[in-house]
Amino acid sequence: EAGVAQSPRYKIIEKRQSVAFWCNPISGHATLYWYQQILGQGPKLLIQFQNNGVVDDSQLPKDRFSAERLKGVDSTLKIQPAKLEDSAVYLCASSLREAQYFGPGTRLLVL
Amino acid sequence: SQELEQSPQSLIVQEGKNLTINCTSSKTLYGLYWYKQKYGEGLIFLMMLQKGGEEKSHEKITAKLDEKKQQSSLHITASQPSHAGIYLCGADISRGTGNQFYFGTGTSLTVIP
Numbered sequence: 096e097a098g099v100a101q102s103p104r105y106k107i108i109e110k111r112q113s114v115a116f117w118c119n120p121i122s123g124h125a126t127l128y129w130y131q132q133i134l135g136q137g138p139k140l141l142i143q144f145q146n147n148g149v150v151d152d153s154q155l156p157k158d159r160f161s162a163e164r165l166k167g168v169d170s171t172l173k174i175q176p177a178k179l180e181d182s183a184v185y186l187c188a189s190s191l192r193e194a195q196y197f198g199p200g201t202r203l204l205v206l
Numbered sequence: 207s208q209e210l211e212q213s214p215q216s217l218i219v220q221e222g223k224n225l226t227i228n229c230t231s232s233k234t235l236y237g238l239y240w241y242k243q244k245y246g247e248g249l250i251f252l253m254m255l256q257k258g259g260e261e262k263s264h265e266k267i268t269a270k271l272d273e274k275k276q277q278s279s280l281h282i283t284a285s286q287p288s289h290a291g292i293y294l295c296g297a298d299i300s301r302g303t304g305n306q307f308y309f310g311t312g313t314s315l316t317v318i319p
Binding site for chain 1: 210239241248250251254256294296306307309310312
């Protein structure tokens with residue numbers, strides 16, 4: 096079974112630039128999550144989708160972050176404009192029932 | 207404030223030794239998950255505990271859930287270098303508006319050959 100795919104794996108941008116991350120969940124998994132993991136901390140949930148609807152985006156900084164999951168499969172997470180404090184690993188996960196399966200993450204560095 | 211606290215923050219053990227990592231919640235837990243993370247890789251699901259008193263094992267790793275204490279422990283028997291990594295607990299925690307999933311602070315494990 097193919098796992099959760101994410102791209103790119105690494106991204107370096109300057110502050111105030113825009114960036115987008117892509118996630119392809121495990122086939123058949125209705126729930127998709129985006130997490131932000133800052134170095135030395137546990138992952139923080141940014142947004143949770145159930146199919147193409149948003150379940151929880153309470154911790155998403157909506158002034159600069161946006162996410163969509165068109166057609167209830169792939170998802171993109173965008174940051175516009177990026178700040179220095181956005182430097183982190185962005186993890187995508189999907190689940191069918193309870194257990195979440197994670198992708199390798201996208202490591203973002205904002206200079 | 208951190209919803210899930212893990213202890214210890216880091217652990218260095220000699221190969222072959224046993225070790226225990228704890229995960230404690232300040233609020234009611236609804237499902238407790240253990241993950242392992244290696245540098246540059248995503249999280250790997252280890253096991254899930256749902257009921258108080260539940261205990262699960264996978265190879266040399268055993269996890270228990272003490273619902274009354276709102277705590278879970280992860281025990282590794284006869285540790286090996288392949289066990290090295292960061293162990294994270296995650297749980298659905300009750301909030302006023304419903305449950306939300308949180309991760310613990312993480313425990314970094316180093317196993318010395």
